[in-house]
């Protein structure tokens with residue numbers, strides 16, 4: 001499953017379109033043109049189970065978040081290099097998938 005890199009041309013999502021899409025991703029913020037999400041997990045093991053899962057998914061889809069982590073804290077940043085670091089449909093697709101994983105690994109409501 002994790003050996004097929006799929007790349008499609010990204011499309012910029014900005015302005016009102018982006019605001020509309022973020023309704024479905026209420027825990028993601030836009031900071032300096034990037035989609036940003038911060039998460040606290042219960043412990044180090046859960047944090048790294050999550051990080052392993054998102055790294056495989058990211059690589060499968062050929063799109064990788066910038067990850068900052070410390071013990072049980074993770075910050076994810078997503079943007080698209082070939083679109084001058086703006087947010088694209090691929091960033092949003094990845095954020096949606098990450099959100100499913102976060103739900104599985106945390107008790108966030």
Ligand SMILES: C[C@H](O)[C@H](O)[C@H]1CNC2=NC(N)=NC(=O)C2=N1
Nearest residue numbers: 062063064065078079080081082
């Ligand atoms: C060459 C390579 O496919 C590109 O640099 C890919 C890889 N991963 C990426 N990840 C993210 N977040 N944005 C990109 O634009 C991006 N581009």
